[in-house]
Amino acid sequence: MTYDPDVKYQKSHEWARKDGSLFTVGISDYAQDSLGDVVFVELPEKGKVVQKGEAFGVVESVKAASDVYAPLSGTIVEVNTKLKEDPALVNKEPFGAGWFVKIQASNPTEYDQLLSATEYEAFVKGL
Amino acid sequence: MKRTVLYDTHLSLGAKMAPFAGWEMPIQYPAGPIEEHRLVRRSAGLFDTSHMGRFRVYGPGATQFLDKLLTARLSDLFVGFSRYSLLLREDGGILDDLFVYRLGEEEWFIVVNASNTEKNFAWFQQWASKEGTIQIEDLSFRFGMVAFQGPRALELLTQITENEKGERWTPPERFGWSWVRIGKPKGSLADRANHSDASTKVRCLVGRTGYTGEDGVEIFPPWDRTPFVWETILSSASKMGIEAGPAGLAARDSLRFEPGFALYGHELSEDITPVEASLLWACDFEKPFVGREAVSNRKEQGPKEKLATFVMEEPAVPRAGYPVTDEAGTTVGRVVTGLYAPTIDAFAGNAFVLPDLAISGKTLYIVIRGARKKARVVKRPLYKPAYRA
Numbered sequence: 163m164t165y166d167p168d169v170k171y172q173k174s175h176e177w178a179r180k181d182g183s184l185f186t187v188g189i190s191d192y193a194q195d196s197l198g199d200v201v202f203v204e205l206p207e208k209g210k211v212v213q214k215g216e217a218f219g220v221v222e223s224v225k226a227a228s229d230v231y232a233p234l235s236g237t238i239v240e241v242n243t244k245l246k247e248d249p250a251l252v253n254k255e256p257f258g259a260g261w262f263v264k265i266q267a268s269n270p271t272e273y274d275q276l277l278s279a280t281e282y283e284a285f286v287k288g289l
Numbered sequence: 290m291k292r293t294v295l296y297d298t299h300l301s302l303g304a305k306m307a308p309f310a311g312w313e314m315p316i317q318y319p320a321g322p323i324e325e326h327r328l329v330r331r332s333a334g335l336f337d338t339s340h341m342g343r344f345r346v347y348g349p350g351a352t353q354f355l356d357k358l359l360t361a362r363l364s365d366l367f368v369g370f371s372r373y374s375l376l377l378r379e380d381g382g383i384l385d386d387l388f389v390y391r392l393g394e395e396e397w398f399i400v401v402n403a404s405n406t407e408k409n410f411a412w413f414q415q416w417a418s419k420e421g422t423i424q425i426e427d428l429s430f431r432f433g434m435v436a437f438q439g440p441r442a443l444e445l446l447t448q449i450t451e452n453e454k455g456e457r458w459t460p461p462e463r464f465g466w467s468w469v470r471i472g473k474p475k476g477s478l479a480d481r482a483n484h485s486d487a488s489t490k491v492r493c494l495v496g497r498t499g500y501t502g503e504d505g506v507e508i509f510p511p512w513d514r515t516p517f518v519w520e521t522i523l524s525s526a527s528k529m530g531i532e533a534g535p536a537g538l539a540a541r542d543s544l545r546f547e548p549g550f551a552l553y554g555h556e557l558s559e560d561i562t563p564v565e566a567s568l569l570w571a572c573d574f575e576k577p578f579v580g581r582e583a584v585s586n587r588k589e590q591g592p593k594e595k596l597a598t599f600v601m602e603e604p605a606v607p608r609a610g611y612p613v614t615d616e617a618g619t620t621v622g623r624v625v626t627g628l629y630a631p632t633i634d635a636f637a638g639n640a641f642v643l644p645d646l647a648i649s650g651k652t653l654y655i656v657i658r659g660a661r662k663k664a665r666v667v668k669r670p671l672y673k674p675a676y677r678a
Binding site for chain 1: 316604
């Protein structure tokens with residue numbers, strides 16, 4: 163199980179990577195492992211405004227459909243169109259090529275409230 | 290929660306276990322269900338199916354007795370062969386679908402769905418109590434059951450299997466079965482070591498049957514020796530360079546869906562008759578069977594709904610329970626199986642819909658999270674079983 167130390171997490175298992183006020187968002191290695199083979203990812207249109215904690219997409223594995231929640235409020239400025247062709251990228255590279263969206267944060271301080279890799283790992287181990 | 294004799298084996302292989310029909314079963318192994326599915330189509334996969342129910346029915350009149358309870362004709366089935374059948378209530382509702390193996394003139398081996406084992410046993414007992422001479426034995430914990438399926442399954446199995454005379458085993462034709470002994474290949478170190486032959490060879494019933502659309506076998510070893518058979522198959526495969534690995538229930542579901550096999554609780558239930566399920570081929574109307582009148586009547590009246598196989602035209606994952614509508618949004622049915630079908634690389638499923646929509650080429654809409662997604666009814670099967678020329 164990998165806990166990328168360069169991103170921050172929320173308890174619903176999404177991560178956010180900071181690049182100025184732009185944040186790349188995906189799901190954790192633990193999340194993809196629990197879901198199993200991902201067969202489809204439903205993502206929003208560019209320009210959609212989301213609130214922190216709001217479901218913005220759905221990840222469908224062989225097993226089940228699960229909502230994906232925004233770790234920060236803001237505007238979706240980019241979606242990972244590669245997931246349409248190859249949803250298994252979420253399993254293969256959850257912290258890399260398997261990212262979901264990029265959010266232009268409306269309140270970048272929300273990032274500070276997210277869990278560090280160490281905190282998230284402790285949370286996961288307690289599940 | 291019940292566990293099969295292979296429970297520890299699954300854990301050591303890194304399986305994800307989940308409840309299924311009262312059993313804790315391997316849903317998938319680390320390779321994942323899609324790769325496990327592809328492995329079975331490409332080479333060979335090994336499944337633990339020990340959760341299924343296994344009965345022996347025997348005694349004077351056993352053949353006539355079962356012939357009356359089952360929709361398939363049994364009187365013309367030779368000893369050494371097996372057949373698919375349905376078990377119906379008097380009103381035509383499907384109690385189960387099963388496989389019957391003829392062990393002797395008046396001796397039968399029956400494999401039923403795990404979820405229906407107790408119900409079926411009680412049903413057989415109830416009818417047998419009127420006869421007096423028929424014995425029904427639940428062998429579910431006396432024998433294990435594994436399925437070894439795929440184009441290279443028999444190639445491997447013939448290397449580790451002897452017939453009862455100790456000669457090399459020749460597999461029976463499709464739906465045939467035989468008693469065999471499975472163990473390390475003859476002349477191997479294990480054989481030449483101080484082990485007696487008995488400890489390295491396990492007597493099993495092997496049927497050339499399966500639920501994947503591939504050639505292969507279902508193997509019934511004594512319950513306690515099932516892990517030995519499992520490990521012998523996997524270790525021999527790696528020694529012989531035959532690609533093989535374990536496959537879980539998730540792969541089993543997509544493998545059975547593509548060739549059009551029904552799964553109880555999805556395509557089959559007590560509320561459905563063989564008419565709706567398109568299983569009239571499994572019913573022999575030339576002989577009496579429990580439920581025949583009701584099914585004949587339903588056939589004449591025409592069913593209210595029929596099973597349709599569909600493929601999504603818009604990318605979206607259908608799932609069991611989702612409503613089906615027409616273009617106007619009127620509900621016309623419900624999805625009973627929905628998944629990603631790896632071999633045809635499409636999202637697909639089965640639905641019960643109004644009969645005039647269960648025709649290939651028709652358009653259906655599957656309601657997925659409130660949005661109607663277009664699907665097209667297609668001919669079954671999506672994948673033609675390899676053994677059907």
